[in-house]
Amino acid sequence: MSDPTQLNDQAIPERGVVKPEAFVEPPAPKRALAIQAHPDDQEFTVAGTLAKWARAGCELVTVCITSGDAGSNDKTEAQMTKPQLAQIREQEQRDACRVLGVQHVEFLHYADGTLQPTLELRRDLTRLIRKYKPEVVICGDPTVRFYGNSYMNHPDHRAAADATLDAVFPSAGTKFIFPELLMEGLEPHEVNKIFIHGSEKPETFVDIAAVLDVKIAALKEHHSQLHDWDPSEMIREWAKEEGKQRGLDAVESYRVMILKGE
Numbered sequence: 001m002s003d004p005t006q007l008n009d010q011a012i013p014e015r016g017v018v019k020p021e022a023f024v025e026p027p028a029p030k031r032a033l034a035i036q037a038h039p040d041d042q043e044f045t046v047a048g049t050l051a052k053w054a055r056a057g058c059e060l061v062t063v064c065i066t067s068g069d070a071g072s073n074d075k076t077e078a079q080m081t082k083p084q085l086a087q088i089r090e091q092e093q094r095d096a097c098r099v100l101g102v103q104h105v106e107f108l109h110y111a112d113g114t115l116q117p118t119l120e121l122r123r124d125l126t127r128l129i130r131k132y133k134p135e136v137v138i139c140g141d142p143t144v145r146f147y148g149n150s151y152m153n154h155p156d157h158r159a160a161a162d163a164t165l166d167a168v169f170p171s172a173g174t175k176f177i178f179p180e181l182l183m184e185g186l187e188p189h190e191v192n193k194i195f196i197h198g199s200e201k202p203e204t205f206v207d208i209a210a211v212l213d214v215k216i217a218a219l220k221e222h223h224s225q226l227h228d229w230d231p232s233e234m235i236r237e238w239a240k241e242e243g244k245q246r247g248l249d250a251v252e253s254y255r256v257m258i259l260k261g262e
Ligand SMILES: [Zn+2]
Pocket: 037, 038, 041, 154, 157
């Protein structure tokens, strides 16, 4: 029995149709754009999916909104300056993308640690969506504030995801939102699907067993954050945990919004 007090798609007048979610793995898109707040976010979360799609011929774009120049206290050497750290982390992100097979890497140079889902950020992301015209956009889940009892979702992650979803809909596809982008020659573009990682209610699963080593190798490019720590065991454990529900050995899971095409 469904709970009549719970909102679903049918309760939203503009979205009168409930879209059945496929339980088979979706095919690799032709072009996908992944948006994250910090260098290494992608490698911890969706890198297996990107590696798999790259090997299936998908053209990939990584957008990193900050350059991770706040670092973390215990991982950052005392003599390090913010500009130096930004430069190092941008290079590490490029190296990680090379391992995965991501062709394009874009940095927006927002300040690490104080990101807000501003209209400026929404416009900057809209610009990139219109420039690359991806079929799929990948981002985090801005609605999740707590993961278990020991990890609060970083405010930059929430801000990045919030701005991304708003950039996809309605800004990217609507001509007269940010008309200045038309002046730049950027016509509206409608994204087909959004893959949202870190969701509490995932329904789409990507089997990453064949590329798990690639994901780990890409993550290891973030030397300034890992130092001597080998993340392999933790990444394998996470992938296994996410695969349990589907009886698979290694998975990345998503909530997928289908906006167009199905
Ligand atoms: Zn992060």
